[in-house]
């Protein structure tokens with residue numbers, strides 16, 4: 491009896507894991523972003539001041555979603571920037587944030603997770 495119970499619980503766990511991948515929940519994405527260190531520089535909601543009351547270090551993710559809304563290739567483009575970092579000589583958010591560039595995050599997040607997080611960021615609504 492015990493093994494049947496375990497098999498059922500196991501199958502259920504697998505289903506949950508698969509559906510979480512297909513449609514990541516806000517909670518799962520918050521957790522991933524926290525564990526990957528993104529919130530050291532980013533917030534989700536716009537309007538949050540950075541250290542010393544200056545501009546935030548990085549753009550809020552709702553602003554990122556608005557900036558790239560409807561742009562083809564945004565998903566792939568941003569996944570690469572998250573993994574490899576951005577160039578201080580070609581800042582996309584110059585004047586709007588206090589950070590000059592984003593460092594590469596590939597040490598902190600896998601490519602698959604970065605892609606999943608970026609697609610969630612792009613789905614955020616104002």
Ligand code: HEC
Pocket residue numbers: 523526527528529530531532547548549554568571572576577580581582583584587588589590591592593595598599607608611
């Ligand atoms: C040390 C600070 C820092 C950390 C940590 C950080 N970012 Fe950034 N991020 C920035 C800055 C600064 C920018 C603005 C770059 C620019 O102006 O081009 C940025 C920009 C972005 C953008 C928009 C890129 C663009 O070119 O428009 C996305 C998406 C993003 N970050 C996601 C993430 C994710 C996901 C993580 C965690 C895995 C993360 N960031 C961690 C500082 C950071």
